[in-house]
Amino acid sequence: MSIPDIFSSHPNRQIGSLGETAILQQIRERLAECIPSGLEGPFDDAALLPREESDGLITVDPVVFGMHFDQSMRPREVGRKLVNRNISDIAAMGGTPTRAVLSLILPSNASVEWLDEFLRGMVAAALEGKVLIVGGDLSASHKDWIASLTLLGKATSRAIPRHGVQPNDLLWVTGKLGGSLHSGHHLNFSPRVAEGKWLACQPTVRTMMDISDGLGKDLPAMLETFSAYLDETQIPISPAARELEKKSGKSALHHAFNDGEDYELLFSTEGNLDIEEFTREWQKIFSTPISNIGKVLPGNESNQSKPFIFRQKIESSDWKGYEHLC
C-alpha cells in the first residue's frame, strides 16, 4: 500500500475540517482494542487506572515528524515506534510495561488517513507489549506533528538505575549496534523487556539503560565521572553498520558507536562476576546476543572529554554520539 501524505492538501482529508469531536471519536474507535473494558473512556478529564498494584515506573517519549520519522516511513511503523521506544525505557529499568496515555499535538492540515494508520500501528505494538491505553489528549500545533506517549510500568523486585557504576564493574550490551536508521531497525525493533526483567533478577547487575543516542553518548552518561576500558573487538557491530562502512567513509565501529536508536540494553555487573557462567545462563534463555565490551576503570577522576580507553588506538571522532538539538 502506498504511504499517505502526513499533511493533506485536500481540505476534507485534513483533521481541521472534521473538527475535534469527530477526530476524538475516530481515535477512540481506533484505540478500542487497547482500552481496558469497564473503564470510563480514554477521554475523561483524567483516566481512571484499573485497580492493581502500584505501577512504580513512568516514562515519556514523543515522535516528532522530521526528527524521529519522515514521509518515507509507513505510518503504522511510526506508531509502533512510539509505543516500542517507550517500552524500551521501561525494559531498561527491568520493568514490565502496563498502561499509557497519548498526547497528540497536530497541525490542522494533518492527514486523517495518515493518523488512522499511525494509530493502527500503535494498537498493534500495544497489544504485543500488553499495554493498555487509558487516556489521551488532542491539541493543535502550528506546524509540527507530534505524538507523545507516557507509559507506566511495574518494577520487578527491584528497578535497575542507570547510574551507580563501581570501579572494575564489567560493561555489557545486548544485540548488535549501528545502522539503525539505515536498516529500518529503529521502526521494527523488539524492546528487550524479557531480557531486562531477567537482568533485574540478577543481583550482580548494577546499572542499566537502553541505547538510544548511541553507545558513544549513552555509555559516558552511565559512567558519569568514571572512565572505561573498552575492547573494540568485542563491540557487537550490526550487518547494517558493516554495509554503511562501504559507502559512508566512516568505519563500521563509528556507526556502531554513533548512529543511535539501537534500543538495546547497556548494563554493568559486579567486576568479580564469572563472565562465562553469566553468558551461559543468558544463552539458556535468550537468543539475543550478549557482549562483554569492557569494564569500568579504577579511579573516579572526572574525564568526560576522554571517557574511554580502547584496547587499540582509535580516533576520538569514533565515539562522539548523537547530540539532540544541534
Added chain:
Amino acid sequence: MSIPDIFSSHPNRQIGSLGETAILQQIRERLAECIPSGLEGPFDDAALLPREESDGLITVDPVVFGMHFDQSMRPREVGRKLVNRNISDIAAMGGTPTRAVLSLILPSNASVEWLDEFLRGMVAAALEGKVLIVGGDLSASHKDWIASLTLLGKATSRAIPRHGVQPNDLLWVTGKLGGSLHSGHHLNFSPRVAEGKWLACQPTVRTMMDISDGLGKDLPAMLETFSAYLDETQIPISPAARELEKKSGKSALHHAFNDGEDYELLFSTEGNLDIEEFTREWQKIFSTPISNIGKVLPGNESNQSKPFIFRQKIESSDWKGYEHLC
C-alpha cells in the same frame, strides 16, 4: 521585569547552542525542589515512583506557543498554567494530584532564559499543588514550542466520571464563567482540588468535569444523548464577561458560554437533592460560589444539535463552545 523573547536571535542564548547535556542539567537544577529526595533523577530511562498507594488517576495536557499562550504572557505564568490545567483535570475526577512527568519539545532557537522562567513557574505551581515532578524528556521540534505534562493523581473513595447523567439530575457549576483569556484568569486560576474532593465524598454527586472549552461545549459533552433545561439567569457570569460585553458586540452570557478556560467544575447531582441544604453545606466550607444552573430533561432522544432548552428564548449562537483545530 520585562518578558524575554521565547525564541532568541542571540545564538548563545538559544538552547541549540548549549547542547542537550547542558540544557538537561539546567532543567534538573531548576526542577530540584519538585524532585523527590532519594529518587534517581528525573532523567533516567523511566522514573521510579516513590512507593505509595496506587495513584489511580492519570491525565495529560500540553501548552503550545501560539495556542495556549503567546509572547505577551510571562513565562512563569505559562509554567503555572501547564501545571494547574492538569491539576484541574485531576480535581474534576475528585482526586488529589501526586506526581508528574514533563515532555519538552522545543525548536533549537528556543530561548534559554524564557525556558528557565517557565520552569520556575512550574515549580511554584507544583509546590503549591503538592506535585512531585518525577521524570521528563527533552526532544526537538522544527518550529512549535510545546511542553506536555502527564500528571498522576490519587482517587478519593470514588472517582467521579464525566458521563452517566440521569433524567432530572440537577446541573451545577462552581465559580463564575467567561472572559478568562481577557482577564488573565486562564493563567492565574486556582484548580478546584478541595472542592472536587468534597464533591467526590457526596453520594448524591453523579458526574463531574472541568470547564475548559466553555460551558456551551462541555455541558453537551457531559449530557451525551440527553438534553438540559437551563435557567440562564442562574448562569454565573464573571465580571470579565460583563466587561467584554461592552466592546465585543456579544452578550455577557455568550462569553460565559463560549470563552472557555474557566477551569471551574461542572457537575450533576441526583434530582431529588435538597438544593438549599446542599448549598448551605457547601458554603460552610468554601467561599467559591456554587450555582444550580438547571437540570437534565427526561427522555434521552439524541438531540446534539439542540442540547439546551432555555428558560427564556436565547439565540443558538450563544452556546456554540470552543472547537479545537478549526
